[in-house]
Amino acid sequence: MNATVVGGGLAGCEAAWALAERGVEVTLYEMRPRVSTPAHHTDRLAEIVCSNTFKSLELVNAHGLLKAELRLLDSLLMDVAESARVPGGAALTVDREVFSAEVTRRVEGHPKIAVVREEVAALPSPGVVATGPLTSDGLARVIAARLGVEALAFYDAIAPIVSDESLDHAALFRASRYGKGEGDDFLNAPLSRDGYEAFLDALLEADQYAGHEFDAIPYFEGCLPIEEMARRGRDTLRFGPLKPVGLPDPRTGRQAHAVVQLRREDRAGQMWNLVGFQTRLRIPEQQRVFALIPGLERAEFYRYGSIHRNTYLNSPAALTPHLSLRDDERLIFAGQLVGVEGYTESLATGLLAGRNLARMLQGEAPVVPPRETMLGALMQYVHGADPGHFQPMNANFGLLPPLERPERDKREKRARLAERALAAMREFAAS
Ligand SMILES: Cc1cc2nc3c(=O)[nH]c(=O)nc-3n(C[C@H](O)[C@H](O)[C@H](O)COP(=O)(O)OP(=O)(O)OC[C@H]3O[C@@H](n4cnc5c(N)ncnc54)[C@H](O)[C@@H]3O)c2cc1C
Incomplete structure (x- = not known):
């Protein structure tokens, strides 16, 4: 079984790792250092381009919950982040050099992953495309041609929620x-x-x-x-x-x-x-x-609210629930390109893309975590939001379905939502 992953960023490394750990031979294409982006500075895989924090670890924080879910799904990057941790209070803050050097070491050292330093300007199948908010122009043109120009945006213009x-x-x-x-x-x-x-x-x-x-x-x-x-x-x-x-x-x-x-x-x-x-x-x-x-x-x-240069797909208009093309379910998109916002959100969709592609290569159907989980809720938003107003989304408690028994105390409510999410994710991970 072979698969291609395009983009050696946060999402692409998770996708490649998840595939390789399931026995798939992966070719991971990363264009740096031959071609760089305006935000990256090194040739390392999973370079974190700005802040060195993956945000809170507390379960009553949406990012903390998402990280706890990712650990249940054996996330490579969460594991490396722990080993590269620097003091940051309740947040998972890392030494960025140590972090990306260690991801590069592990990914390049995996016997089932071959890393190729080349810019890709074609859509692979079976494959995962995780080329991020600064996807190269050549590949962006190919994506726009395949999905329709209106399905791809080059800037976000986000209003607060x-x-x-x-x-x-x-x-x-x-x-x-x-x-x-x-x-x-x-x-x-x-x-x-x-x-x-x-x-x-x-x-x-x-x-x-x-x-x-x-x-x-x-x-x-x-x-x-x-x-x-x-x-x-x-x-x-x-x-x-x-x-x-x-x-x-x-x-x-x-x-x-x-x-x-x-x-x-x-x-x-x-x-x-x-x-x-x-x-x-x-x-x-x-x-x-x-x-x-x-x-x-x-x-x-x-x-x-924010406004950034950002290449992303109108996923609700263009993609399936597991974020593949509608006419090719083995071509999955992941990372910031699908309209999630943030390091942890991006790598989470990469991890799921890798798992799903491995499943399909083994003859199984793709799966998405239940809506009660933060990752499932984020996937549901990205696939099910109103395509007329779609803008990138970060993890937050408003995405989760309300509790059956309402709770007025905010902290208690979040603790119960997190408990429900982790129970659902444990079951999902075990199945
Ligand atoms: C300037 C900037 C600052 C940000 N700051 C933060 C922050 O502080 N906190 C936060 O949570 N989020 C931040 N983000 C948002 C986002 O979480 C990150 O961009 C994150 O790295 C996205 O992960 P990704 O894997 O989707 O993309 P990336 O990590 O960017 O990975 C994509 C990879 O694909 C490669 N690539 C692109 N095109 C091709 C091609 N055609 N062929 C081969 N390789 C290709 C790129 O070189 C890159 O290595 C920031 C984004 C930007 C642009």
């Missing part, structure tokens, strides 16, 4: 503009003239993330950062994403000066997306400025 339970619902009202669509699809935060002006001042003064040089993005009119829109004039937002027309407040019967809309992000209504709030504000500034919106004073962010 807040948790339902952190909102002050008394300050919000449910309605769709002009009563169209389901009345339950939107929450609306009405702003008075003074409230709008104060919000605008705070937005205009807020500190924003400068980004990497290669991140300098030619903004598209359809998805300008909210702070950029605000800079164009004091009424621009009121005639743009914060327009109040067609949204009279049912409690007063009157139209507010401006309205912030929150769009339902999941069926259970646990996550709400701030419509039009794609932003480059720094995270503490997002917390401070968006808390000025009525009803969001204590908002808990499941995902922060």
Whole structure:
């Protein structure tokens, strides 16, 4: 049995390892050092390009839960991360040199993996494509040609998502503009003239993330950062994403000066997306400025807004539940390319891609962990989200189905969700 993995990053190394450990002969293609990306600096496999932390290890943190699940699935990179650990409190922080050197040593030393340093410009089958947010132009063109140009994005423009339970619902009202669509699809935060002006001042003064040089993005009119829109004039937002027309407040019967809309992000209504709030504000500034919106004073962010250069697929529109092509289930995509965000999320989808390809090569059907697990929920989101609004997603508790018996205490609720997730993942891993 043979398979090809393209991309020796976090996801590709996990995929190659999972395949090789199941007896598959793997050729792993990595284009560095012959061709590099604007973010990588070395020729090592699994180079971590920015922060040296895999985030929290605590089970009441979504990233901590995902890591615990990955350990149940024998993740190579979690094992190496432990051995490369440096003090980082509750977070799994690593010495990046030690980490990628050790991944390179183990992957290159595996008797069933051959590492080839070459840029690939074709889609392999059977294979895993995990070329990341900075996929080379040649391969991106091939992907776009195979999946359709509209299935591939080169920039993300992410609006924040807040948790339902952190909102002050008394300050919000449910309605769709002009009563169209389901009345339950939107929450609306009405702003008075003074409230709008104060919000605008705070937005205009807020500190924003400068980004990497290669991140300098030619903004598209359809998805300008909210702070950029605000800079164009004091009424621009009121005639743009914060327009109040067609949204009279049912409690007063009157139209507010401006309205912030929150769009339902999941069926259970646990996550709400701030419509039009794609932003480059720094995270503490997002917390401070968006808390000025009525009803969001204590908002808990499941995902922060951002805008990056990022190559990713519209997976809900283009891929199957195990993230393969629809017309070739042995060609699986993984890593940031499928629309997950973050180191741990990327390697997790790589691990699953490797396991699934090995299963299929052995005549078995691909499987996805149950939705109660963080990895299963992330896979479900990436495959099942609304293709019309798809933006990359990180691990968070809002992705998990609600508990059968609701729990008001946040920490206790997360502890129970984590317990349920790990029980489901143990069963999945054993089967
Ligand atoms: C600048 C930047 C900073 C980031 N910072 C963080 C952070 O601090 N924390 C965090 O959690 N996430 C961060 N991310 C997001 C993301 O988690 C990482 O990019 C992560 O490395 C993604 O894993 P991956 O395996 O999908 O891609 P990568 O780790 O990028 O691996 C893809 C590999 O494919 C290779 N490749 C590309 N095209 C080809 C080709 N045609 N042929 C052969 N090889 C190819 C690349 O050289 C690369 O080695 C950052 C992303 C970027 C771009």
